[in-house]
Amino acid sequence: MTRTIFSAALIALASIAALAQSPAPEAPKFEVATLKHAKGGGPPGDIPRNMDSSPGHFAMRNVPLRYAIEWAYNLKDYELSGPDWIKGPDERFEIVAHASGPASDDEMRVMLQALLVERLNIKLHRETRELPVYVLIPGKGPAKVKAPGADGDAGLSGGMTGVLFHKQPISRLTFMLSRRMDRPVLDKTGFKGIYDFTLDISGLNNFSGPPPAEDSATPSIFTAVQSDLGLKLEARKEPIEVLVLDWVNKVPTDN
DSSP states (O other): OHHHHHHHHHHHHHHHHHHHHSOOOOOOOOSEEEEEEOOOOSOOOSSOOOSOOSTTEEEEEEEEHHHHHHHHHTOOGGGEEOOGGGGOSSOEEEEEEEOSSOOOHHHHHHHHHHHHHHHHOOEEEEEEEEEEEEEEEEOSSOOSOBOOOSSSOSEEEEETTEEEEEEEOHHHHHHHHHHHSSSOEEEOSOOOSOEEEEEOOGGGTTOOSSOOOOOSSSOOHHHHHHHHHSEEEEEEEEEEEEEEEEEOOSSOOOO
16 A cells, blocks of 8 residues: 555656656747838837737838837837837838737737747846836816717817817826826826816927926916816826846848
8 A cells, every 4th residue: 555655656746747847838929920121101100009900910010119019018118118229210110920810919919029039139128117207196176087978989089279088098198198298197096997088288289398387378288187187297206117128139030
């Protein structure tokens, strides 16, 4: 009986050792992929995204490399640190790839990571940095956002003096402000879901730093956020996890 138990224990230990020595499964990869310098053309859009809606297909054309990296690692602009050339406008890339079958965006993000590392010899690490930011927080009174109406498709409409956000999360506003201001804008309102709200963004036209002196003709974005939304933009420093590119080749290896 003792010998049987001892033999079973040895077999179990051998099985565990074999599993420990088994190589980790490889990350999924695109079946076919092309990554090359773009020949030029019109300016790219301002939102990193997969430009091919077919399941399992991926395309980005005439984009700065940072767009591809941000999409692959699901980053916002301020969460990526690397050489200036990845931002464009001179260095633009075209990426067209196909998975072996239908694949979700999350699956294709992993495939794009593998493609970028393989073709551009990317070396990277993550670190937390204290960065200057603006935080969007509740004001003293109730917020001037409301449940969305049933009519119309989700989107933005209007002009500089009054942009209507229809069926939008607050993060859509902070995304816009982050692109137009001198530092990231973080949503600390605690508001979940989607809303309808209107904001005068004319004060973003000449924005170049901290809250400017008030101009009766053009309210600053800080004033507009308070008066139009009942919210507040506040300057702070916050710990932000950043993906740091230690090395990336300008010229991709052959497809």
